[in-house]
Amino acid sequence: MVTRDTSRRLPSYAAGEIDVPFVVRGTEEVIDRDTFWEEHSHPTHELLWNRRGASSAAVGARVWTITPSVGLWIPAGTPHSGRTPAGTWHHSAHFSIRAVPAISDAPVAVEVTPLLRLLLDRLNEEGLAPDSRTKTEALVLDLLVPAPVELLLRIPESPLLAPIVAAVREDPADTTTLAAWASRLGVSTRTITRAFREQTGLGFSQWLAAARVQHAITLLSGGEEIEEVAERVGYHSASAFGTVFRRVTGMSPGRFRSQ
Template identity: 65%
Template sequence: MTRETRSLPAHAPGAVDTPFVIKGYDEVVTHDTLWDAHSHPFHELLWNERGASSAVVGERVWTITPALGLWMPAGTLHSGSAAAGTWFRASFFGFRTTSSISDTPVAVEITPLLRLLLERLGEPGLAASSRAATEALVLDVLAPSPRELLVQVPTSGLLRPIADAVREDPGDRRTLADWASELGVSTRTVTRAFSTETGTSFVRWVATVRAQHAIGLLTRGWDVESVAEQVGYRSASAFGVAFRRTTGLTPGTFRPDYFTP
């Protein structure tokens, strides 16, 4: 399949005049698409109408879905990717007309109310008074989410082989002890390194990588049983428990028909 790479400029916050309060954009990508590192002069809320995409800031990788979006503060250098068929949406927030909800990228739950308000802003012929009222409501309900689909990718020579293997094949079932033996170190050494570099344990890190990969498959219509097998779980029920523990949501939340009116 054809892959498209897009290059965008890197702008400092407010470097370009953005007199609007909230401005929407959406697109269905027809090819697997990569966005090179860039930054915007405005704040941005990324979410999807259909499919899953990713955003990368440094060594942090977020998964963006119809249920969980990502707030990107103005001036934050980031890259991204989306599979063919993804319908992504973006809401741009004027740097001088709105305040950022966070100084760093942060997940945002796309609630039914927030979705309706953002969709209303896209209605043609919306009266100025109605737009102002709707924008005020968006800013009122917009808030960071305690849930986020974020993986901090370790870069040390010790952990990089593990990170590369698991991200390449989330179904890899090697345990912490297996990896320690392969690398010729103690399990305590690997445990400490994961905690230091990722802020979480090996088990939780692997579960998050698997959840990110699973979401990509679920949003493309894969059934739960097939996804569970693909990402290394022995049963759909075991996958469901791990997925809910990691994301706070059920796998069914990310099925395409979940968002069909």
């Protein structure tokens, strides 16, 4: 049976617009088909993470990859959208802004350690005594710290770069060189490089590597073999892919899969 992408629409709230009757409340869902979450915002702070698989969340031109070990903190009232592939075991935790100060005024990656996962699971247990809940919530808040590695891709919004972005996001293995793009777009390679740096902080090749790694993370989280992933994102060998993956994420593809 062929499944089609589904779109979910959620309301948009300002920070604190609804006074929620909890400190931390979690939800979880195994996503049965590729899902796009239309732009929305919550009255609460939100932590997104996955027990299985990789998803993404976008705030403006920034796209974060969310995995079992790297989540995303989204401050209350922040408009965001997202994509979740089929099979992802998706989690979110909402935090009252009355009881929980924001760990950051802007979205930031959060390290989701095994202990943090266990504590968040405990808060979802039925019949948890009030005193135990209070202690568990305090431990959760103590463990919410920015991750050492942020799986973030900035999408340039320049019309000049739009064809490049579209081609790479459609096929990360696209082999069009910087010189070929310059010829196709009728500009110099320096113009393209300058535009990428101004809008993303990266040159063309660095941005291409980051885009490929972001796509590779989703494939690895879906269980594909490292050699297959390397080929699908444009690398002729697993070793070359591993070098780039390690440079972008701080870990090898094998270590990432084991986590």
